[in-house]
Structure formats: structure tokens, C-alpha cells
Amino acid sequence: MSPKQHRGEVTSDLLLDAALRLYTESGEPGVTVTAVTRTSGVSLGSLYHHFGSLDGLLTALTERWTGRLLEQSVTALTSAETAREGIGAVVGAYLAFVRDHPGAALLVHSPRADRRLMARGQETRDAQEPSVSAMSRWIRPRVEAGEVAPLPMPLLETLLLGPVVAVARRHLSGVRDVDLDEAARLLPERIWRSISAAGA
Template sequence: MTEATTTANTDAPASRSSRDKLLVSALACFDEHGLTGMTIEQIRRQANSSIGSLYHHFGNREGLIAALFLQLLDDQLAWSRTAIDAATTPYETLHALIHGYLDWVTHHPVEARFMYAARSEVARGENAAALKEKNRQRIGLLLAVLKAGIKSGSIRSLPPETFASLLVGPSENYCRAWLADRVQGKPVAHADVFVDAAWRAISATPCE
């Protein structure tokens, strides 16, 4: 099992350490039992925590799942943030995003499986607004780059939802297949292929 990237900060207060232990334990229980099979009691025992502490930090099981999902969204973005910030063109930004995403999934398969399994539950639950805002912040930079590319004529003018399907869809489909053991090649090994395909799909000019 891959340990969660939500490891405890040793300089944080005890309450934060307890919270992080519960998040790491939830991921471990997911890895062993699946999303529908893991229980509050399993997570509590794994974290050597009390039921009261769990409910204090997260309110309920749904809140715990949402907190882990949102934390992993942040971890995923942080994985490639340096490359994204260094990008100066739409193509470089696209390259950094896709490479970073595929590299993160390759190195964090348990976390990625959790995110795929929990996404719809979080999107439908009490934390749907928090997830929507988190995604808005995450894609804000990309949308700004795409708008600049459209204005300069280097990128086709397409609806935002179409961009999302073209840029992320193929990579996500491959990652799902890899995580389900339907394909063998690690996602990051195919990153350049997915970057090239995404750029060809949105570019108004020949691929760089």
C-alpha cells in the first residue's frame, strides 16, 4: 500500500496530527476494503483514535471522505506546480499539467484509485460546493492560458467543457485502465503521447 501524501506535520498541534492520522488511516482502509467496504470503526482502529475525535474533525463518514478527496486534489496540483508556474506558453502549460497528472498517478496509485472511486460521492454530497470551488481554483490558471491562446489565434475557440474532455479525458481513461490492471505501461511513460494528442485537439496551428 502506498502511504497517503497527507502525512502529519510534526510541528502542528496535536489536533492536526490526529486529523492527519485519520486521513492516512482512511486511505489505508480504502486500499484494503474499498470505498463501500471501509467503515468508521475500521478507520478509528487503524488510527488508534476515538470515535469522538473522528466526528470532531469530520462530522461523519461523508465528511472524512470529502476531506481526504479535497486534500488529495491539493497534493496532486502541488506535485506539478513548479512546472506549471514556469510555463510561459499554452503548450508548456498543457505539457506541465498532463505530465504532472500522469506522474502523480504513477507514483500514487492508491490515492488515485480513491479519487476515482470517491469523486461522484463527494460531488453529490454536502461538500459539493467546496469541491466546485476547489476545481474552479485549480482550473483558473489553465482557463486563463487557454483564453490567451484563443485571443492570439494559437488555440481553437471551444466551450470549457469541451476543453476538459479533450485535455483530460484520454489521460484519465488510460489511468483508470492502468489502475484496474487492464494495461501494463505506467501512465507517465505515455505522457508525451497524451500531450501531443491534447495539443493537436485544441491547437489552431501545427503541433510544436
């Protein structure tokens, strides 16, 4: 990497880190061009050079943390030996991310992220392809071995992650009637029943 490329990465990171800090403190209304440049110490021109607009910065920030969430979840899943263990691992990793990175988790599960997904679903899916493919590669042999029900892969992904995403959204919305640790303990068995070949 050339010194110029390195400086560009450092500048991008400063802007992204500042935007996340502001989002965590004040939500999307707090992420203004003035606030980001002041907090990051980066010039207005650099913000536009790297991201094109404030919307571009927020999109890049959402993609960065969505990628980290998926990577953390898939790493947990693929480190497990059995499908049943994998479910517990991915549920635990996902909810740990929500607990440990509340601002980033709120952004990833925000209406902004949902609008982008609805408007550019295939593009978003393509960006997540490495993580999705890793998940599919891990699940497929377990389907073939008769451990996991032979359902279409998109349905298996939905059954695996859908309940976890719902709990995360409920928690992040301010409704704190579900404890994340309790959910991490109880959800895996329920999810396992929904995808287990024995329960099919």
C-alpha cells in the same frame, strides 16, 4: 495558530492518513470506524468531532487528494512557456501522480467520487475553483495570441484533461494494457492537435 488548533490539525491528519492507508490496502470496505480508530490511534469521539461520520471522513479525504492532484497538474501547466509545452507538463504531472500515489488516485477516480460529483457538481466545482481559475488564466492569453483554438473554456479543459483521466481510470481499474510512461509520451501531441489553433 493556537495549540488547540494545532492539536486539531494533527488529529485530523492522523485520521485522514489512516483512512488512506486502509483504502489503499483494502478499498472502501476496509475503511471502517473500528479500523480507522485503531490504525490512527485516535478516539471514536475525535473522529466524529472532526468529520461528523465515516462518510464525512472519506469525503474530506477525497477532497484533500483531488486538491493535491489538481494543484500538481496546474503547477506543471503554469510553469510551462508555451501551450504545447504546458500540455506535456500537465499530462506528465497527472500520470506521475497516478503512479506515485496509487491509493489516492484510486479514491479520486472512484465511483464514490463520481457519485459525489454527480450529486454536488457545482459545490465540487466551487471547491476546485482556485485550480480551475489558474488553468483558465494560463490558457486565455494563449487563445488570444492565436496559439490555442478559441473554444469555450470548459471544452478546452475537457480536451486537455479528458484523455488523461481516461488513461488513469483504465490503469487504476486493473487493465494494465497502457503504460503510463508511454501515455505521457504519446498523449501530449494528440491533445495538442485537438486544441491547437492551427488545427481548428
